[in-house]
Amino acid sequence: MIKRLCIVIGIIQISFLSMLKAQVVENTSLGLLPWPASFVVGEGNFTFTEKTVIAIEDKAVRTVVEDFVELFSKASGFAPRIKAGSKKGDVCIRKDDTLPAEHYLLEVNSEKVIIKASEVKGVFYALQTIRQLLPPEIEGGGGGQVAWMIPVVTIADEPRLGYRGLMVDVARYFIAKEHLLRIIDCMGMLKLNKLHLHLTDDNGWRLEIKQYPLLTQIGSKTVQRAGLNFPERRNARQGEPLMEGGFYTQEDIREIVAYAASRQREVIPEIAMPRHSNAALAAYPMLACPIVDKYIGAVPGLGGNLTQIAYCVGNEDVFTFLQNIVDEVLALFPSPYIHLGGDAVHDTPWQNCPLCKERMRKEDVDGEKGLFGYFMRRMDSYVRSKGRKVMGWEEVMDANLSRGAVVFDWHGYGHGAVKAGKHGHDFIVTPTGKMYLNGYQGPQWHEPVLSFGVTNTLKNVYDYEPIERYWTMSMRSHLLGVQASLWTEFCEKPEDVDFLLFPRLAAVAEIAWTSPTEKRWDRFLMTLDDYQERWRIKGIQPSLSMYNVGHEVTPNFGGLKVSLNCIRPDVEIRYTVDGTEPNRYASLYRRPWIVKKTQVIK
Ligand code: ACM
Ligand code: ZN
16 A cells, blocks of 8 residues: 555656736735835825936935936936935925934825935935835836836835844855845845845855955865765865855955945944854964864865864964954944854864863863853954954854844744843844745745755745744843845855845845734735836846645545645646646646546646
């Protein structure tokens, strides 16, 4: 019996099933992502023309308004005129100090648009809202055919959480500057405000450091192993030819940071330590424990063995090196924070290293954990002496850092956050199962980008609620916000990065910005359907995995129960059992059925 069932499972194939969108479930005419806090739609439209005048009272908003006007010049061939220091215009941008930071009011009638905010950020968000209310062609290539209209509406909007972040791992797969700028623009459109750049890891060092040129000359390169079976993707051997992996020059970073700042985004650098430091130690192996006698090379991006090698805590040169690096990084990034990693420190050579053992004795700390605490506290103290604060993965809770350190809960279920909150640390949540964007987005046989086997669908992301029910009020007060983390170990080309990021980034935005009582999965999908055109115009191909059909086949009283599923409630699943390709007239899937003999299901 078991044998027969297995054979039948092997033969069942589910291929593409035709789908049709069902009726619109809710008024989606606003088409805004993330969904605003409150709004009232009126009758009629306001039209932007070459005669439109944008009056700005406060000169501080000029840059964000100029960026908005530039969208018009690129897409429409005309540019609304900016009138500074004026109250009179068709679009009036007013300073209203009664509104909290990041809040904005947007009033559109057929004659006039009024934006009110207390800060530039609020104005920026109001302009992003207008951008989304305009036809998608505002993203480029509109020409003379488009009516540049927005609906009459009044919107009062505010974010739910202050930290609305995205981490991109540019270490494992290097993301070129132009691509990163486009990601920053897409974040801005979605009102996400923090870009955490994971700049260094075992697989690559991606930031030019003037005092240590080998970090990029050696640390950005690794052996080419893509295309091989995983067991063959071994670490570099001494003398093997290395492939350029890419890095940002300091000039690139200044451009990225300025681009982000002009769009009211903050860029937070991460320099991983004391582990995830293989690329740095490939360049400067004398900073590893002296008992490490094997060749250290940056680990191939796709595969290879992660090493347990870490900076030697007993070697004073390590601290000089890292402090000099921190100095250069702080000069490049104006963020109040620098992320120092601090995760996954275990099985290091420290316990057997004479220098590390000497450090333990001198500092009266015990074992690996004690050394880790010493190391992180020393770096924390250095960063504080420079007027900045440390961020770290949740493992830094073992290091007893100063109160100002911000902790990233990544294991999930809020346990790391609880530890952090109890000790008075602010924290950010980015749980692996919900906010890591390297999982499959649907049935994995359809997914073009590999993963570890975990699945994190758009719906799974959308349904994430960052505040755990069991948290006390005091705990909740330490939650700064939420972050999606895009690890890129399985990315091989720029399209893979976009595939993992979009559309899940839109779901992250709605978690971070929109009140949980206002979230609606069906409305989100409808809005997203139109919104995706904006990404496509920008040259992004978002994943369509949300349309893919999954199947479950389970033994059932001598047969097999077959059920089909899709995370979209608004699609029809049609299938055939005669081997023909299903079309719109094929059987409509309504409920699971029992298969008693070999059958090909498409
Ligand atoms: C992590 O995923 N190791 C932070
Ligand atoms: Zn050591």
